[in-house]
Amino acid sequence: MKRTAPEKALDTSSGAEAPSPHDPDTSPMNDATRRLVFPLDYGSLDEARAGARVVAPSVGVLKVGLELFVREGPAAIAACHDLGRDVFLDLKLHDIPETVGRAVQSAASLGVRYLTVHAHGGRAMLERAAEEAARASAPLTILAVTVLTSLDAQDLTALGLSASPAEQAERVARLAWDAGVRGFVASASEAANLRRALGPEALLVTPGIRPAGSAAGDQKRITTPAQAISSGADLLVVGRPIRDAASPLDAARAVVAEIEGALAARST
Numbered sequence: 657m658k659r660t661a662p663e664k665a666l667d668t669s670s671g672a673e674a675p676s677p678h679d680p681d682t683s684p685m686n687d688a689t690r691r692l693v694f695p696l697d698y699g700s701l702d703e704a705r706a707g708a709r710v711v712a713p714s715v716g717v718l719k720v721g722l723e724l725f726v727r728e729g730p731a732a733i734a735a736c737h738d739l740g741r742d743v744f745l746d747l748k749l750h751d752i753p754e755t756v757g758r759a760v761q762s763a764a765s766l767g768v769r770y771l772t773v774h775a776h777g778g779r780a781m782l783e784r785a786a787e788e789a790a791r792a793s794a795p796l797t798i799l800a801v802t803v804l805t806s807l808d809a810q811d812l813t814a815l816g817l818s819a820s821p822a823e824q825a826e827r828v829a830r831l832a833w834d835a836g837v838r839g840f841v842a843s844a845s846e847a848a849n850l851r852r853a854l855g856p857e858a859l860l861v862t863p864g865i866r867p868a869g870s871a872a873g874d875q876k877r878i879t880t881p882a883q884a885i886s887s888g889a890d891l892l893v894v895g896r897p898i899r900d901a902a903s904p905l906d907a908a909r910a911v912v913a914e915i916e917g918a919l920a921a922r923s924t
């Protein structure tokens with residue numbers, strides 16, 4: 657039976673995609689754990705390694721973002737591979753097509769599984785990113801960032817955009833889809849709408865996740881883990897509520913348990 661892009665992306669055990677040469681952790685991971693992405697938003701590689709090691713048993717994907725990559729570069733990616741986790745390189749590329757295309761090649765050579773580009777970079781840039789990812793020797797999914805979860809309607813107005821965040825996210829997601837991109841970063845509050853617009857093949861990755869009672873910080877379009885899953889999100893990015901918890905592992909476990917409950921409810 658043909659599997660959807662999200663099913664393939666979430667399946668780390670099938671061998672349908674080339675197994676990662678960096679994957680020493682062969683322990684089985686349940687579906688809920690696979691869906692939790694933990695951002696290594698730390699100031700140094702040592703801190704990132706320590707933070708990742710603690711939560712790794714409850715996390716499916718490790719995300720390397722601007723803070724860590726600017727300081728530590730590819731060593732940060734290697735550290736995630738050492739823990740046997742897929743790497744999500746969150747650089748939100750936004751440049752001319754040639755520059756982005758070559759950056760996608762560089763990311764592919766590092767063996768990352770997911771790479772973000774800004775959907776607002778336009779169709780030619782998105783096409784080039786998707787083409788380069790398709791040429792990579794190992795699976796690499798381009799994720800188009802639709803509207804940052806730290807922005808609300810007022811912020812869009814200030815940028816000269818009259819659409820609501822949900823409308824703008826759908827508009828640029830459709831543009832990215834037409835350019836060949838199949839992965840999308842959006843608030844989970846837009847996940848149901850994007851799923852309706854793009855169908856089951858779209859991989860929906862949702863930051864701005866806040867378990868009940870945790871501080872929003874600079875995030876403006878937030879949902880709980882359960883709301884995200886019930887809205888059709890595939891991967892949930894949860895950073896500070898785990899990183900800054902008294903016990904990051906317990907916090908990660910609680911998120912996984914909430915995802916598990918919501919998945920069970922979703923399938924009934």
Ligand SMILES: O=c1ccn([C@@H]2O[C@H](COP(=O)(O)O)[C@@H](O)[C@H]2O)c(=O)[nH]1
Nearest residue numbers: 695721803804805863864893894895896
């Ligand atoms: O729209 C976006 C795109 C990316 N992010 C990234 O996700 C994490 C969220 O961390 P929290 O601590 O859970 O807020 C962070 O690395 C962002 O760079 C996002 O938040 N929103």
